[in-house]
Amino acid sequence: MDAQSSGDAGLTLDAGGAFTVGGLGAVLIEGLLSQSLVDLVVLDTDLRIVQAELRVPGPVKLSAEAIVGYRFTEVMEFTDPAREVTVSRAVLTSGTPALDRLVGVYVAGELRIHSVSIFRLEDPGGRVIGLARTRVDVTEREKARDRLALLSTVRERVGRTLDIATTCQELVDTVTLRTTELTGAPEVVGSQTVRFADIAGVELVEGVVRGDDPPIAPVDPHVALRHVASVGSTAYMEAHPLCEVRALPGETSYGLVLSDREARLLTLTPDALWSTETRASTEALIADQAHSLILAPLSVHGAVLGLLYFCRRGGAEPFDDEDVVLASEMAAHVALCIDNARRYTRERVVATTMQRRALPREPVAQTAVATAYLNLPGRRAGYWFDTIALPGARIALVVGDVAGKGVQAATAMGQLRTVVQTLAALDLDPEELMERLDDTVTYLDQERAALPHSDPVQREALRACCVYAVFDPIAGTCTICRADHPGPVIAHPDGRIESPDIPEGPPLGSTDKSQFATCTFEASENTVFALQTGSLLSDDEIAWGVLSSELRHPERPLRDLADAIVHALPEHHRPNAALLLARASSFPEDSVRTWDLPSRFEAASTARDLARGQLAEWGFGPETSFSAEVIVGELVTNAVRYGAPPVRLRIIRDRGLTYEVYDSSSAAPHLRHAGPTDEGGRGLFIVSQMTDQWGARFTDQGKIIWAEQGLEASV
The missing domain is CATH 3.30.565.10 (Histidine kinase-like ATPase, C-terminal domain)
Incomplete structure (x- = not known):
């Protein structure tokens, strides 16, 4: 047929059905084809190749001339050829280009990622005459992008808490996410969604889990490691369960990683059973079709915290050297997070130990008052409770709380508890005792303020709250004074629940020097007092509802009553707090x-x-x-x-x-x-x-x- 011109574009469809270009279009096409890694394939409306310029090595085994007349899906091994046909026909129909699509193509059995753009071609009369497809191999670019996305996600998601086990679990969950979940970008069309690892886990030096200082490399060849986190393989978990502790001899790859702190890339084969200690777990990995393994050390300042392991299995591409570099960078971040969590764990262990040693072991036996208390442990170590025998058959009930966390809060708590016991021994009235306790907190706060500026405690003002109640069984009365602390909940023998209107004093150690006041009321026989730290009432509606409901049956043994209150609290609303219960009775x-x-x-x-x-x-x-x-x-x-x-x-x-x-x-x-x-x-x-x-x-x-x-x- 006669040649037709496309005007300025210079596109011509000759009598033989071939496209030629001239003018400005020729310059543009020639510039495009000058790029060594860009393919251009021209298709007719039946999606058959009419012309091709092949610059990308590998995907097409035949020459450009030999593939003319074939459908484009017949000369390349797409991961989803039907999808490519659908998109191409959609461009033919709508005329809207499909730009920079990521398409999976197998080259010699290896998955490659190509960036494909499709444009509709029209003759000068507007008749659709075919498509132009460009293709660029962007596999390495996408891999690099995915690695950066994974590293960024690890830095964002891992280490959000100061809990060692949680930090390790965050890591293994993140590295086994699919690529599209990390980047948020569309996945490669038709490809198997890529993960960095199919199996991942963390093993830590046993002492590190407890908060101890990690050993300096090279570590003892028989150092014990605890399996802290793992995901991806049930068989491996059965062979090496979580929390299992094992020693890894120095001659194994595991031991070498801990000694020289260098990551290793290993191929898993049946003869890769490095030692008796690792034989069962390695066999489990191989049985689970794992074939590629990275071991990366967790190290901070020359000390060894443990190691990470990453595996790929089945048809997943084996790890390469770039993956080893990425694994090392992730390990460096995780090691820092674990070390911070370890330091916090050690401080929390010290603080909670100090608190546990400072708190009373058993309620003080009294003639006219039965008591029970419940300690809901957690991260805070600044609260205390006490029952103090006073002369005249009386008893003091105390609950207090120091603001802050850690060793400093536990130390201040121990000081204030001792002060309260000393002042109580002087038989002071509740309001006078609270005034002197406030003076003590102010003095301790001034001591903090006088510390060097480099000491972080210097910037933490000491504040505390307290409630102090004195029950007199002979008079049948209870006198209460409180400083920025919730008053008790009182259950009367007839089932009535009330929270008495007790004047609230300022926080201990504050600049507000308002006077403390007391409230005295009758306490008949079998009246139950519930004193608690403020954290228990952090959600007033929930806590008040639980206390009101359970205290309506005050005749139960106090220990059973305390347990019932805790069990009735929603699981997500069980703060670390103290609950002190006291039942009044008459004096003989x-x-x-x-x-x-x-x-x-x-x-x-x-x-x-x-x-x-x-x-x-x-x-x-x-x-x-x-x-x-x-x-x-x-x-x-x-x-x-x-x-x-x-x-x-x-x-x-x-x-x-x-x-x-x-x-x-x-x-x-x-x-x-x-x-x-x-x-x-x-x-x-x-x-x-x-x-x-x-x-x-x-x-x-x-x-x-x-x-x-x-x-x-x-x-």
């Missing part, structure tokens, strides 16, 4: 006696007679009775001489014998060491020598001087 009436005394010096004689008679009624012998008479006589004498009426004597039989003398004066007594010629001043000294402890506490109307005599010491 026959174990306490109270007498009003005259405000005259003969009151001491009367008090001695009363004490002697009461102890005889309780069955105590002469020695105990003699000690009681001396103690009571001296206390009453001081009250009459230096105090103010009325004077009242109370004797309590509990863990020991407690003697209390009340008078309405607020003057505090002082222990004196009288000289040889002094006629007086030995009263309180005698009391201190004959009792386990003595002290004074103040009331709104006066003071009480008390002394405790242990029963064992009095027998």
